[in-house]
Amino acid sequence: MATRLSDVAARAGVSVKTVSNVINDYPHITARTREKVEAAIAALGYRPNVSARSLRKGRSDFIALALPEMGSPYFAELGAEISRAAKRRGITVLIDQTEGEPAAEQLVLDGMRGQLIDGIIFSPLATAPAKLTSADTGKPLVLLGERPAGGQFDRVAVDSVQASYDATTHLVSLGRHRIAAIGVGGTSTGAVRRKGYRKALKDAGLPHDPALELAGTGYHRPDGAASMRELLALPEPPDAVFCFNDLLALGALRTLADAGLRVPDDVAVVGFDDIEDGRYHSPTLTTISPDKEWLADNAVALLLDRIAGNDDTHRDLTVPYTLEIRESTAG
Amino acid sequence: MATRLSDVAARAGVSVKTVSNVINDYPHITARTREKVEAAIAALGYRPNVSARSLRKGRSDFIALALPEMGSPYFAELGAEISRAAKRRGITVLIDQTEGEPAAEQLVLDGMRGQLIDGIIFSPLATAPAKLTSADTGKPLVLLGERPAGGQFDRVAVDSVQASYDATTHLVSLGRHRIAAIGVGGTSTGAVRRKGYRKALKDAGLPHDPALELAGTGYHRPDGAASMRELLALPEPPDAVFCFNDLLALGALRTLADAGLRVPDDVAVVGFDDIEDGRYHSPTLTTISPDKEWLADNAVALLLDRIAGNDDTHRDLTVPYTLEIRESTAG
DNA sequence: GTGGATTTCTACAACGATTGACCTCCGCTG
DNA sequence: CAGCGGAGGTCAATCGTTGTAGAAATCCAC
Numbered sequence A, B: 001m002a003t004r005l006s007d008v009a010a011r012a013g014v015s016v017k018t019v020s021n022v023i024n025d026y027p028h029i030t031a032r033t034r035e036k037v038e039a040a041i042a043a044l045g046y047r048p049n050v051s052a053r054s055l056r057k058g059r060s061d062f063i064a065l066a067l068p069e070m071g072s073p074y075f076a077e078l079g080a081e082i083s084r085a086a087k088r089r090g091i092t093v094l095i096d097q098t099e100g101e102p103a104a105e106q107l108v109l110d111g112m113r114g115q116l117i118d119g120i121i122f123s124p125l126a127t128a129p130a131k132l133t134s135a136d137t138g139k140p141l142v143l144l145g146e147r148p149a150g151g152q153f154d155r156v157a158v159d160s161v162q163a164s165y166d167a168t169t170h171l172v173s174l175g176r177h178r179i180a181a182i183g184v185g186g187t188s189t190g191a192v193r194r195k196g197y198r199k200a201l202k203d204a205g206l207p208h209d210p211a212l213e214l215a216g217t218g219y220h221r222p223d224g225a226a227s228m229r230e231l232l233a234l235p236e237p238p239d240a241v242f243c244f245n246d247l248l249a250l251g252a253l254r255t256l257a258d259a260g261l262r263v264p265d266d267v268a269v270v271g272f273d274d275i276e277d278g279r280y281h282s283p284t285l286t287t288i289s290p291d292k293e294w295l296a297d298n299a300v301a302l303l304l305d306r307i308a309g310n311d312d313t314h315r316d317l318t319v320p321y322t323l324e325i326r327e328s329t330a331g
Numbered sequence C: 001g002t003g004g005a006t007t008t009c010t011a012c013a014a015c016g017a018t019t020g021a022c023c024t025c026c027g028c029t030g
Numbered sequence D: 001c002a003g004c005g006g007a008g009g010t011c012a013a014t015c016g017t018t019g020t021a022g023a024a025a026t027c028c029a030c
Helices: A005-012 A016-023 A031-044 A050-057 A073-088 A102-111 A129-134 A160-173 A188-203 A221-232 A246-258 A276-280 A292-307 B005-012 B016-023 B031-044 B050-057 B073-088 B102-111 B129-134 B160-173 B188-203 B221-232 B246-258 B276-280 B292-307
Strands: A062-067 A092-097 A119-122 A141-144 A154-158 A179-182 A240-243 A268-272 A286-290 A316-319 A321-324 B062-067 B092-097 B119-122 B141-144 B154-158 B179-182 B240-243 B268-272 B286-290 B316-319 B321-324
Touching: A005 A016, A005 A031, A016 A031, A050 B050, A062 A073, A062 A102, A062 A292, A073 A092, A073 A246, A073 A276, A073 A292, A073 B073, A073 B092, A092 A102, A092 B073, A092 B092, A102 A119, A119 A292, A141 A292, A154 A160, A154 A292, A160 A179, A160 A188, A160 A240, A160 A268, A160 A286, A160 A321, A179 A188, A179 A221, A179 A246, A221 A240, A221 A246, A221 B276, A240 A246, A246 A268, A246 A276, A246 B276, A276 B221, A276 B246, A292 A316, B005 B016, B005 B031, B016 B031, B062 B073, B062 B102, B062 B292, B073 B092, B073 B246, B073 B276, B073 B292, B092 B102, B102 B119, B119 B292, B141 B292, B154 B160, B154 B292, B160 B179, B160 B188, B160 B240, B160 B268, B160 B286, B160 B321, B179 B188, B179 B221, B179 B246, B221 B240, B221 B246, B240 B246, B246 B268, B246 B276, B292 B316
Parallel strands: A062 A092, A062 A119, A119 A141, A141 A154, A154 A316, A179 A240, A240 A268, A268 A286, B062 B092, B062 B119, B119 B141, B141 B154, B154 B316, B179 B240, B240 B268, B268 B286
Antiparallel strands: A286 A321, B286 B321
């Protein structure tokens, strides 16, 4: 049923080794032989057996992408980009949903899919970087996101402090005085973005009101909606909100709409991620827009470089971003 | 570096095969031996090598999911569900983005990843079912979506004709008379949903106006927005729109908002898919909501059943759905 | 305590592709 | 004509796991 290397060899009238040589771009092969072999491959629709090859070579050309959840727009868009970037290089991406569970994350790192995978791009949610050290799998690892890599791993991430600073400063520049933040919760992401937010307030000479910092329980629309309700219930509600991701912002906008408040007139809203939903929402969402294609391409390139054995010091790449000003702040 | 079966065997003081037997739940093994082996496995952190196992067994416990694009919310949510459903059964899903290109779709079918994959769940966009026949890979295939499987394959899909009929009838029941349809274009999806739409109009005694059927160029937000602009430019614009998926609907809502029209007062809008965005948009989107978890679970179960070698006649499962009435029609 | 059945475990050979060592042609050059 | 290098072939070993067949250990009844 499945055609093997030897079938191709027989049809082309050459040895198995020669076929293998053709496939692996061995130097000394006549054009004629190469043609014959390639014709036979095409005629039989031969595809090398990935298992056998990977078993022998110790390389599979598969990499894993471990994400908290692929159902969220940001991760879905990112996954799509990474998948594309890998395909351009002849690499297949295997996506792993960790659901943010520490156990699942650990499993990904430990198991590494039973040697099938050459390396991993990991967007951790639960696992602390310290733990990563111990979970040394011996396989290359590129980290995405806020968690500092501590010089132990390669990493690709937006400068979240600066980006948050810019987002907040944008609200300040609109003349807003009570600027809330949603998403300051437990994660590294929350901590880092809060840092930029606070710095911006300080630099603008605005007071820091703890009541305006909401942690919420997650980073999805319902969390944003709930946090916004809390904010509106305050004796002195905010006139602007910086949400630490777009889903939170969209949830917040929902609450504002329900409350009959006008955006941005009553409350201005800024998000983070620039997912497509935000560009079509009413009102359209002002947001920090990281260059996802850049991110994907560089993460993949970095990983492949490492897989190829380039043992330089670990690199820490900073993803370019822009502040996209849309209706939710610019009426 | 990587621990092998033989390492475990050495540590446990048994033969390699015995360890393998323990792992594969072979019947005749003493409790004592099993314990010893399991202790050794745990101590060494052994994980079986997927490549070797799959090479020997001819089964990998990997399945592929071929989607047009994983960046779109519907496919992202579906992919997440399928991934979860597979994981529950100890199966890993490999996601393939075909980008709707015929070549890529063909490649998925032909190549089948060099024997690595046990079967495939395929959501075709370009490839006609007739072509599928010829591309017989010898591996189990479950189809998703509108394209009729023609008794050749297993298939899981919503009854799109009926669902579209229901959606359209809902608009009729609101007293709307000029009900447009967006997304009638070239694909099977478009054709099938149009069928239900037309039938509903006919049964309601409403005239069928070709000007109200827009094909557009795709199924994303910009396409919906553009189509809606066309509709508004008509001498007699519609008072309701049935969009063949939620992204189109969200695009249409965007255009309506820009035009200063009220939804649903001026124009009522219904979508199809029930992606999360629609539940948080302003206004929230009335839509056909297929049970995605049911879909995922049954698609995976069907495929695994087929992989296990159950050669019954091919089954055609119908996914349950509901019409979720929200603000875009219920003010 | 012997024969035979049964259980428990072990050697060995695959699965398919790759790689290395070594050999054979052939055509050229000097 | 000796010698060289390019193009290709042969053979065997290897990757880690599992199916097959058989050896060894255990059990039971007489």
